[in-house]
Amino acid sequence: MARRRSREKQPSREDYRLKEKLKIEEGVFEPRTMLRLGKLFNAGIISSMEFIIARGKEADIYAAMPGDRVDSDVVALKIFRIETSNFRRRVAYIHGDPRFGKVRETLTGIVGEWCKKEYANLQLANAGGVHAPKPYAFSGNVLAMEFVGTGGKPSARLRETELGNPASTLRAIMEDVGRLLETGLVHADLSEYNVLMKGDVPYLIDFGQAVSVEHPNATDLLRRDIGNITSFFNKRYALGADAETAFEAARKLSEFTA
Numbered sequence: 001m002a003r004r005r006s007r008e009k010q011p012s013r014e015d016y017r018l019k020e021k022l023k024i025e026e027g028v029f030e031p032r033t034m035l036r037l038g039k040l041f042n043a044g045i046i047s048s049m050e051f052i053i054a055r056g057k058e059a060d061i062y063a064a065m066p067g068d069r070v071d072s073d074v075v076a077l078k079i080f081r082i083e084t085s086n087f088r089r090r091v092a093y094i095h096g097d098p099r100f101g102k103v104r105e106t107l108t109g110i111v112g113e114w115c116k117k118e119y120a121n122l123q124l125a126n127a128g129g130v131h132a133p134k135p136y137a138f139s140g141n142v143l144a145m146e147f148v149g150t151g152g153k154p155s156a157r158l159r160e161t162e163l164g165n166p167a168s169t170l171r172a173i174m175e176d177v178g179r180l181l182e183t184g185l186v187h188a189d190l191s192e193y194n195v196l197m198k199g200d201v202p203y204l205i206d207f208g209q210a211v212s213v214e215h216p217n218a219t220d221l222l223r224r225d226i227g228n229i230t231s232f233f234n235k236r237y238a239l240g241a242d243a244e245t246a247f248e249a250a251r252k253l254s255e256f257t258a
């Protein structure tokens with residue numbers, strides 16, 4: 001372990017300059033994360049850090065100002081924690097996926113693989129027309145993506161939003177579940193916590209654990225996703241939606257037959 005650590009890159013003197021530019025206080029980010037932020041800065045993805053949007057279970061989400069290469073007012077950065085992460089148990093999601101062959105075994109490697117997987121999943125989702133943040137770039141444990149919000153204010157989660165037309169929101173989410181299936185993916189952690197409401201439009205987020213439809217548990221995970229969403233709408237808005245009907249409809253829509 002000690003040998004591995006010494007082989008990992010250490011921050012250089014240039015990082016002090018970078019800290020100034022990125023307005024990051026000493027000790028806020030791990031040295032490895034600082035290196036990754038520097039890469040995104042040099043690649044023209046971000047130009048400065050702004051504020052923290054949320055602290056999740058395994059990642060923190062920050063708002064950053066865009067660099068030259070990104071045409072948007074704000075960039076969202078998902079920074080996966082390395083030391084305190086609970087990623088080892090998640091390797092199963094990567095091992096069952098034919099797109100990810102060799103998985104590195106160090107914690108940094110696993111977190112990096114996870115971040116890359118979320119990036120790849122977001123690319124697929126966007127290509128399939130799903131309302132999900134556009135991924136801009138990733139480096140190690142840092143993922144840069146479209147900021148879901150209005151006027152610099154991050155959108156609230158479905159759970160914290162009072163919907164004007166819950167039936168049409170549920171329909172929109174189910175359509176996106178169907179589009180995602182068509183691209184060959186199951187979200188696998190869908191719930192009222194992982195949907196943001198940008199005005200009336202639901203955005204699916206948090207794609208790290210999404211799996212290929214070829215994953216052995218894809219059908220169960222799809223059923224669970226749809227069950228979570230329909231039971232939220234039924235409890236909160238008394239819609240009386242039937243999870244199994246929605247499941248069959250999503251399957252039919254995508255001709256998913258696993």
Ligand SMILES: Nc1ncnc2c1ncn2[C@@H]1O[C@H](COP(=O)(O)OP(=O)(O)OP(=O)(O)O)[C@@H](O)[C@H]1O
Binds near residue numbers: 061133147148149154
């Ligand atoms: N692209 C984005 N634009 C705006 N806000 C975002 C974006 N991505 C994430 N967020 C905010 O950050 C929170 C956490 O993001 P996400 O769910 O991806 O991380 P997580 O570590 O899996 O969190 P959790 O453990 O809460 O599920 C979201 O609930 C949302 O409020």
Ligand SMILES: [Mg+2]
Binds near residue numbers: 056194206
């Ligand atoms: Mg989440």
